[in-house]
Amino acid sequence: MTVRPSAVPTIERVRRWRTGQLGITEWLALGVAALALAPIAYLVWRALEGGQQSLAALQHPRTATLVLRSVVLAAVVALSSVLLALPLAWLTERVAVPGRRLWATLLALPLAVPSYLMAYAVVALLGPRGALAGLVERLFGVERLPELYGFWGAWLTLTLVTYPYSYLPLRAAFARFDTALEDAARTLGTPSPFVFWRVTLPLLRPALMTGVLLSALYTLADFGAIAILRYPTLTFSIYNQYRLSFDRSAAAALALLLVGLSTLLVLAERYWRHRAVLYRATGVPRPAVRRPLDARSWPLLLLAGGVLVLGLGLPFGVAGYWLVRALAIGETLPPVWDALRNSLSVGVLAAVLTVALAFPVARAAARGRAAVARMLDIPLWIAYGLPGIVMALALVSLSVQALPWLYQTLPLLLLGYALRFLPEAAGTLRSVLSQQNPRWEEAARTLGRRPWRVWLEVQLPLAFPGVVSALVLVFLTTVKELPVTLLLSPIGFTTLATAVWGATTDAFWSHAAVPALVLLLVGVVPMGLLSWWQERRGRARGV
Amino acid sequence: MRRRDLLRLGGFSLVAAPLIVACGGSSATPTPATVSPVETPTAAPAAPTATAGTTPAATPVSTPAAATRGGTLTIYSGRSKSLIGPLLDRIGQELGLDVRVRYGDTAELATAILEEGDRSPADLFFGQDAGALGALAKEGRLAPLPGELLERVPEPYRSRQGLWVGISGRVRTVVYNTERVRPEEIPASIVDFAGNERWRDRLGWAPTNGSFQAFVTALRRLRGDDAARAWLEGIKALNARVFPNNASIVQATIAGEIEAGFVNHYYLMRERAQAGRPLPAENFFYRNGDPGGLVNVAGVGILASSRATDLALQFVDYLLSEAAQRYFSEQTFEYPLLEGVPAHPDLPPLAELNPPPLDLSDLDDLKGTLAMLQEVGLL
Numbered sequence: 001m002t003v004r005p006s007a008v009p010t011i012e013r014v015r016r017w018r019t020g021q022l023g024i025t026e027w028l029a030l031g032v033a034a035l036a037l038a039p040i041a042y043l044v045w046r047a048l049e050g051g052q053q054s055l056a057a058l059q060h061p062r063t064a065t066l067v068l069r070s071v072v073l074a075a076v077v078a079l080s081s082v083l084l085a086l087p088l089a090w091l092t093e094r095v096a097v098p099g100r101r102l103w104a105t106l107l108a109l110p111l112a113v114p115s116y117l118m119a120y121a122v123v124a125l126l127g128p129r130g131a132l133a134g135l136v137e138r139l140f141g142v143e144r145l146p147e148l149y150g151f152w153g154a155w156l157t158l159t160l161v162t163y164p165y166s167y168l169p170l171r172a173a174f175a176r177f178d179t180a181l182e183d184a185a186r187t188l189g190t191p192s193p194f195v196f197w198r199v200t201l202p203l204l205r206p207a208l209m210t211g212v213l214l215s216a217l218y219t220l221a222d223f224g225a226i227a228i229l230r231y232p233t234l235t236f237s238i239y240n241q242y243r244l245s246f247d248r249s250a251a252a253a254l255a256l257l258l259v260g261l262s263t264l265l266v267l268a269e270r271y272w273r274h275r276a277v278l279y280r281a282t283g284v285p286r287p288a289v290r291r292p293l294d295a296r297s298w299p300l301l302l303l304a305g306g307v308l309v310l311g312l313g314l315p316f317g318v319a320g321y322w323l324v325r326a327l328a329i330g331e332t333l334p335p336v337w338d339a340l341r342n343s344l345s346v347g348v349l350a351a352v353l354t355v356a357l358a359f360p361v362a363r364a365a366a367r368g369r370a371a372v373a374r375m376l377d378i379p380l381w382i383a384y385g386l387p388g389i390v391m392a393l394a395l396v397s398l399s400v401q402a403l404p405w406l407y408q409t410l411p412l413l414l415l416g417y418a419l420r421f422l423p424e425a426a427g428t429l430r431s432v433l434s435q436q437n438p439r440w441e442e443a444a445r446t447l448g449r450r451p452w453r454v455w456l457e458v459q460l461p462l463a464f465p466g467v468v469s470a471l472v473l474v475f476l477t478t479v480k481e482l483p484v485t486l487l488l489s490p491i492g493f494t495t496l497a498t499a500v501w502g503a504t505t506d507a508f509w510s511h512a513a514v515p516a517l518v519l520l521l522v523g524v525v526p527m528g529l530l531s532w533w534q535e536r537r538g539r540a541r542g543v
Numbered sequence: 544m545r546r547r548d549l550l551r552l553g554g555f556s557l558v559a560a561p562l563i564v565a566c567g568g569s570s571a572t573p574t575p576a577t578v579s580p581v582e583t584p585t586a587a588p589a590a591p592t593a594t595a596g597t598t599p600a601a602t603p604v605s606t607p608a609a610a611t612r613g614g615t616l617t618i619y620s621g622r623s624k625s626l627i628g629p630l631l632d633r634i635g636q637e638l639g640l641d642v643r644v645r646y647g648d649t650a651e652l653a654t655a656i657l658e659e660g661d662r663s664p665a666d667l668f669f670g671q672d673a674g675a676l677g678a679l680a681k682e683g684r685l686a687p688l689p690g691e692l693l694e695r696v697p698e699p700y701r702s703r704q705g706l707w708v709g710i711s712g713r714v715r716t717v718v719y720n721t722e723r724v725r726p727e728e729i730p731a732s733i734v735d736f737a738g739n740e741r742w743r744d745r746l747g748w749a750p751t752n753g754s755f756q757a758f759v760t761a762l763r764r765l766r767g768d769d770a771a772r773a774w775l776e777g778i779k780a781l782n783a784r785v786f787p788n789n790a791s792i793v794q795a796t797i798a799g800e801i802e803a804g805f806v807n808h809y810y811l812m813r814e815r816a817q818a819g820r821p822l823p824a825e826n827f828f829y830r831n832g833d834p835g836g837l838v839n840v841a842g843v844g845i846l847a848s849s850r851a852t853d854l855a856l857q858f859v860d861y862l863l864s865e866a867a868q869r870y871f872s873e874q875t876f877e878y879p880l881l882e883g884v885p886a887h888p889d890l891p892p893l894a895e896l897n898p899p900p901l902d903l904s905d906l907d908d909l910k911g912t913l914a915m916l917q918e919v920g921l922l
Contacts, residue, residue, distance in 0.1 A: 062920040129798040149784070230785055240751060240922045243651035246910045248658070250917070397658070404662045491617060491645040491664065502646070506625040507790040 026372045029364035032357045033379040036419050039394030040259060040382065043252045046397065050249020057241075057250035058257065063234075067257065070220055070233040073151065074265075077158045078216040082208055084159065085166035088307065091300045093174035096290040101535040103304060104171065108531045110311035111164035112523030114480040114497065116224025117516055119157045120504060121314040123148065123228065124321070126156075153229035160311045161225070162218050166211025173207035179289070206273060213269040220262055221387030223483045224501070234258050235389055239483070242393050252397075255390040262385030270381070312524075319516035326510030336499070336514045343479050343495040343522065346410075350417035351474040354425045355467060357418055362429035362466075363459075367438065384423035391420050392487035413488040417478050424477070425470040432466025472526065479522055496522065615641040616854045617664050619656060621649025621671040621753050622841055623788070626813075630870050634861045640854055649675045649753025650909060656684055656846065666849035667858060669710075672757035672839050676707040677907025685844040686852065688859070695863045696880045700840045703904040709840030710862050711871040712878030712893055715758050716826040717835065718796050718811050719803040729803070729827050733835025734766070737777025746783035747792040747804035750921040754789065754807050754839060759916070760906045761837045765899055768915070775919045785921075790814075797824045805835075812876035812889065830897045838898040839906075840880065 022030075047054040057063065091097060092104040110118075125131050126148045136142045146152075181203065185195045201208075226233050235258060242251035293301070326333060361380070365373045395416050399407040406412045440462070444454045460467070482497050489498060496519040503512035618631065624646045635642030645652065649671040656663050656679060668685075670676045679685050685706040693701050693708050700709035717729055723745075730736055736746065749755050763771040784801055786792045792804035793811050808826050815822055829836030843862065845855045861867055868879035878886050878893045886893060916922045 060918075060920070128800040227787070232785070237922070241917065243648065244654065244751060244913050244922050245917065246654055246657065246913060248654075400659055400662070407659075407662070408664060492643045502624060505787050505791075506623045507788075507794050508625045511625070 022372065023368070025360045026364045026368045028360035029368065029372065029376055032361050032422070033376050035357075036383040036422055037379045039391050039398065039419065040256075040386065042394045042398045043256055043259075043390070046249055046252040047256055050247065050253065053247050053249045054253035057253045062237075063254065063257070066232065066234040066237050066254075067261070069231070070235065070258075070261065073154060073158070073226075073231070073233060074216040074219040076155055077162060077219045078212045080155070080159045081163040081215040082166045082211045084163045084303075084307065085170055085211060086204075086208075087300050088163075088304055089167050089170035089174055091297060091304060093171050094290060095297045095300075096292055097297075097301060098293070100290075101532070104535055105528055105531045106308055106312065107304060108164050108168060109524050109528055110161055110307075111168075112476060112480070112527040113161055113311065113315050113520060114224065114482065114500075114523075115157060115161045115218075115222050116228060116482060116501060116504070117315050117319070117520065118161050118311075119153070119225040119228035120512075121318040122153060122157045122160075124318045125310075125314060126153070149230045151231055154226050154231040157225045157229060158215075158219050158222060160307075162215035163307070163311075165214035165218065166208070169207035169210045170204060173204050177203065209269055209273060213265065216265055217262055217385055220258065220265070221389065223389055228504075234261075235387060238393070239389055248397065251393065255393060258387055259382070259385065259390055262387060263382050266381050266385040316517070316520060319513055319520060322509045322513035323517060326513055329510075331510045333514055334511055336496070336518055339494045339496045339499040339515055340518055340522075342493060343497065343519070346413060346417070346485075346495065347475040347479045350414050350421070350478040351471040353414050354418040354421050354474045355429070355470045358422055358425035358429055358470065359463075359467075361422070361426045362433050365426070366430050366433040380423050380426060383419065384427075386420070387483075388420050388481060389483040389487070392416055392484040395419075396487055408488075408490045410490055410493070413485070413490065413493075416484045416488045417474070417481065420481070420484055421474045421477055425474055428470040428473060429463065429466045432463050432469075436462050472530070476523055476527060480519065613639065613641065614851060614854045615643060616666050616851055616858060618642060618644045618667045618669055618858075619652040619665040620644050620646050620669040621652050621675060622646075622669055623790075625790075626875050627669075630867060630874070634858060634867065638854075638857055638861060640858070642858075648751055650751075650756055650913060653679055653909065657682055661848045663846060663848050665846050666851045667843055667845055667855045669841070669843050670707075671753035671841050672906070673707070673709070673842060673903035674757035674760045674839075674906035674909050674912070675753055676702070676842050676844050677904055678909035679844060680704065680706040681907045684847055686847040686849070688845065689856070692856070692859055692863060695882070697882075699903065700880050701842075702844075703902070707842050707844035708859065708863070709842040709880050709903075711841050711868075711875070712880055713754065713807045713809060713839055713841065714828060714878075714896060714898070715754070715835060715837045715839070716806060716808045716811075716828055717803050718793050718806045718824055718826055720796050720799050720801075720823055721825050722823045723799060723802045726825070726827060731831065732833045733805070733829065734762075734770070734774055734833075737774045737781070739781070742783075742803065743781045744784075745802040746778065746781060747786050747795055747801040748778065748783050749786045749788050749792060749805075750916055752788055755805060756909065756912050756916070757839050757906055758805070758834070758837050760908055760912045761899065761901055762834045763908070763912065763915070764901060764905055765834050768911075772915055772919060775915065775921065779919060779921065793824065797822050799823070807839075808890070809876040812887070816876075828891060828896065830891075830895070832897055832899050834899050836896060836898050837901070838893070838896055840903065841877070 088107055092100055092107060097103055123130060126145065127133070128145065128148070130145075130148075133145050136145060177200075182195050182199050185199045186192070190198065220233075221235060222233075223235050223239060226236050234254065238251055238254045238258060241254060242248055245251060291297070323333075361376060365376050365380075368376075395412060396407075399412055406415075436459075441454055441458055444458045445451070449457065479495075480497060482501060485495055485497050486501065489495070494502075496515045499515040500512050500519060503509070503515070616635070620627065620631070624644070628644070628646075631642055631644055634640075645665075647655070652665075652668065653670065653675040656665055656668060659665070663684075668676070668679060670679075676685070680702060687705050688708055690705070693705050696709050700712060702708065715733075717733070719726070719729065728741065730739060736742055759771060759775070762774060766774075784795070786795065786804070789806040789810045790813075792801070792806050793814055795801045796804050797814060808828070811822075811824055811826050814824075843859055845852060845859070849855055863881055865881065865884055868881040868884040871877045872879045872884055872887055876887050876890070878890070913922065
């Protein structure tokens, strides 16, 4: 909505203007897209090769149960994430809360908390021998809390880590929101609750759908939290079947099923979006007037406080508790430097590689010929819904059988991260590139710059904000990523994530303490600085 | 249309993008110069002597710590890092070897070796149970070990064909919470847990664990496939809780989260040693020849595809030395298999255990057991 059609030529027009041979960028883009699809192609081949075995795995009655579990959990988590995020976004954007920017920043931070850490934190608080159980037993003599393990634990954990996926787009939508529309509805006599339902909510619909999609995809692909909370979903079963089976075609078939579910979700969201009526404001949108904190918004502030305590305070608290307890009994803690260095290195390298691969894709999608852009669309959407575990499994098998020189090497791990986060990076870059005026490049060309200098001196600087944001995004997600790291790391290569995972599955809590704290800091600190900076920039612009 | 489309692709990233832009990540991402190699270089050998024999496999290694200079040994360990990591590191240092260890579940690493085939990077496989070792032996993945090494271990605890050798012994036990379970409540045979409503929602097990899988293989050999499958289904029907490993079963039992679990004997002892106080849990040993009292070994085999056989032999030699065997006795509370190294005083002597009549070399049908666990829906 910020892009005015009169100021920037439409992409369609640019495409019509370009004819002739495919450019280097377009070839590169198609190559990267093919690479992104290679793991799936391999799985298809493996599943087909399995024939009877694959079919048996798909027809096994347990498969239906697992699919049902995955789907129900994803749906419920997505719904509760959005329901939680909506009031929080409204509160921090529309209400003059004291310390509003701080609240807004903090509420985004659980995004940087890995699901497996959150799961342990939830168990430590609500589990059968958790803090609450102890308290309840002392106060009321109740010995057992309702069972946490299973659906409810998984639901709570995943809601706490995925609500930011709705909260961030919703806040952005509220910030762009033209309140004149609501005012118009009110002057026409619509009562306030109806204004919300009929005007506000439909306008937020794209943001709501983004949130639903991302939370659901996250839940479908999640591996750590559901393993800890013992709610075996399709993803967990794929992991076990793959690891513990002499015939891996069954795992390949199940993995394809999971890919199918994710792709379906992505396509459904896209379909409904296209059918949605998008309201466009003409003229200058009127910035919202923040309402004072009143009796109606107070409970929401309490809710926000509660979410922060659970989503941010709890994981830090539990990791801190592990540390204090370990120090108290005088345990020697293994050094964390290697893991930290490894995490930071792969994070940075993966970010650079991913963005380098994503750049031609984004460029071709934004500026390439329509046919190429369409061809890129499908693989990117599929890759977007591809769970990390599926990607990792395919790469392990593929490299063992076809590319032994890549097997268990750092480049393969980096490739795994790159393919995993390519769609996100490409999406970020694409949105920035598509907002650039192609006339600037044309001007540079007519002024005699060679194409590579145009790229270096015009395109790249213009795309810089997008490049940086994509880099940081990939870095943050790489550092906390678990399944790809577990399956593709070279022998003996420990990252913060695998150090935490290894120590906790061995029930060696004291050894998990330091890496867990460092891992939280590595994610939360940059994320916090950036969103704080964004909040301040918002003020400078008067938004 | 297209623009709207592409704006959406980024999803979160689009939203996060402006957040993250232009801060440049400078404060956010400390950038180390390079990725450093994983392994920390091991200390130089104390007394470098001549390299051990050049002919692999058949050459018995006689002296412990016949150190070579350098050399890399890759171990696939189905035993957890927290249990034996310190030992493996120490041996690597003493032998002057650069030891790289891939930790995982025993069956996971065995299947990985099978998939990797001749190109497997593994030199040595350290399995949690004889079954996985047998499965690798059956597929022709293991090289014969020299008799001198094999003979250090009593006959029941090594491969009939000399393809693997036991390093430490362990017994299957039922760990139970002493505040909630009286020992006489425990069925006289592990088979009788199935279908016993007393234990509904109160049992814990770890179907992904190698020792458990070896027990299932033993049950199949002793009672037949149908009985084994019925047992698995029966326990599953009691809503037994699935844990990732023995250690977490024991912890949950101590905490009273579950009342009993199927484990190896030493995890409880480790917990006791760490807690430094009496814990409300006890091991129940089946001493009536029941499948529940299976005595198994953790053992090693050298990969036929290994190009560092001599280093692997040195390593095995060390594992069967008195120093390493004492580690198993004192640190992990397992049964040392080397003659003359005493077991932990809290343990019943190995000779008095009366395990079910079974040759460990016959536990090699891991493939069938995994398939059964999958059929039952436990994996």
